[in-house]
Amino acid sequence: MKTQKNTNNHKDIQQFYDAVYYKDANINVKISRHLQRLATKIGVSNEQQILDVACGTGAWLLATKKYNTKPAGIDLSAKAIDICVKNMPDGEFYVGPAETLPFKDQQFDVISCLGSLEHFLEPTIALKEMLRVAKDDAIFLLLVPNSDFLTRRLGFYHGTHQVNVKEEVRTLPEWQNLFETAGLQVKKRWKDLHVLSWSWISANRWYHIPFRAIQAVALAIWPLSWQYQVYYLCVRK
Numbered sequence: 001m002k003t004q005k006n007t008n009n010h011k012d013i014q015q016f017y018d019a020v021y022y023k024d025a026n027i028n029v030k031i032s033r034h035l036q037r038l039a040t041k042i043g044v045s046n047e048q049q050i051l052d053v054a055c056g057t058g059a060w061l062l063a064t065k066k067y068n069t070k071p072a073g074i075d076l077s078a079k080a081i082d083i084c085v086k087n088m089p090d091g092e093f094y095v096g097p098a099e100t101l102p103f104k105d106q107q108f109d110v111i112s113c114l115g116s117l118e119h120f121l122e123p124t125i126a127l128k129e130m131l132r133v134a135k136d137d138a139i140f141l142l143l144v145p146n147s148d149f150l151t152r153r154l155g156f157y158h159g160t161h162q163v164n165v166k167e168e169v170r171t172l173p174e175w176q177n178l179f180e181t182a183g184l185q186v187k188k189r190w191k192d193l194h195v196l197s198w199s200w201i202s203a204n205r206w207y208h209i210p211f212r213a214i215q216a217v218a219l220a221i222w223p224l225s226w227q228y229q230v231y232y233l234c235v236r237k
Contacts (some may be wrong), residue, residue, distance in 0.1 A: 009121055010076060010097045016165045017077035023056050034194040035063035042141055042233060044069060048109040052118030053098045054132060058084035061091070064110075072108070074101060078135060098126035103133040114143040115229065119166050127182035131236060140184060140234040145169045145191060150226040151215065156227075172230060184234040189212050192229035196221055 038060075044050070044067045052061050055073030057080045061142055065071065071091040075081050079093045085093050094102050098113070099122045111130045115122045130140065147169040151157045159167050170178065176186055194200060195216040224230060 004175075008075065013121075013165050014076040014078075016162075017075075018079045021162065022057070022077050022079045023143055025082055025083060027215065028055050029059050029062060029083065030089060030195065031059055031063045032194065032199070034197065036066070037062055038141075038231075039064050039189055039221055042110070042139065048201055050110040050112070051103065051108040051130075051133065053101070053111065053113040053126065054119070055084060055093075056080050058087055058091075060112060060114055062087060069110075070101065073165060074098065077218065095123070099129060101129040101133050107133050109135055109138055109202075111138060112140065112141040115145070117142065118168050118170070121166065121179060123168075127179065127184065131183050131225050134236065136236060138236065142153070142179070142232040142234060143229055144175050145229050146225075146227055147171050148225055149228045150218075150222060151228070163201075172225060175200050175230075175232070179232065180237070183237050185237045186234050188233040188234055189217070189224060190231050191219065191224060191227050192231055193220060195228075 037235070044064045046068050047070065048067070049070045049072065050061065051072045052066050053074055055075050058071070058073060061071040061073055061084070065088070071079070071088050072093065073084055073091065074094045074096055075099060076095065081093050083142060084091065097101060098116075098120055111134050113130070117126070120126050127232045134140070148171050149157065151203065174190070179186060201212045201216055204212065219227060
């Protein structure tokens with residue numbers, strides 16, 4: 001495991017993820033059926049080199065290992081990366097910010113960034129770095145939150161607990177503009193429906209279960225513009 005130098009701001013964020021967000025993380029990383037279906041949906045295939053930016057403890061990369069992929073990841077959290085290294089010793093993992101990726105040009109077939117762009121200090125720079133390390137025919141899988149999420153607009157939701165560190169949520173048109181400005185072309189969008197599972201519905205206290213169940217069903221029928229998170233499948237312009 002290699003460690004990059006971070007800015008002071010990045011160090012503050014890193015401290016939060018190591019001490020708070022991943023405080024109770026351990027090597028037993030659960031691979032959800034949602035992630036397994038996601039790998040199938042985007043057509044992950046044998047021997048592809050996959051980079052997950054802000055990879056956390058590596059659940060998504062582990063899901064792609066079913067296809068004998070070559071995993072790589074980077075995250076600000078040293079604790080999270082340590083878990084990745086233990087679970088995927090054949091991978092290439094770094095501790096550091098997304099704005100300066102320590103990988104060679106045109107290295108990867110698939111680049112993902114799932115639920116993390118809103119926490120980056122410089123998302124446009126990070127996206128351009130992803131383009132730099134991507135092969136010409138690479139695909140980009142991005143998952144981003146929607147500021148027009150209906151529950152947020154009604155005042156029932158105010159962001160994740162990372163909001164106190166760094167969280168900048170955009171509308172779907174604003175996200176698309178950001179991607180296009182960085183040099184990406186959006187090919188497809190779809191709803192994030194990982195909430196349609198008992199593990200999500202029952203994640204909090206028991207008395208939250210009815211509300212979370214209602215929210216899960218609502219997300220399944222709401223239009224894309226009201227969704228909490230949306231997947232973007234992109235290619236190089």
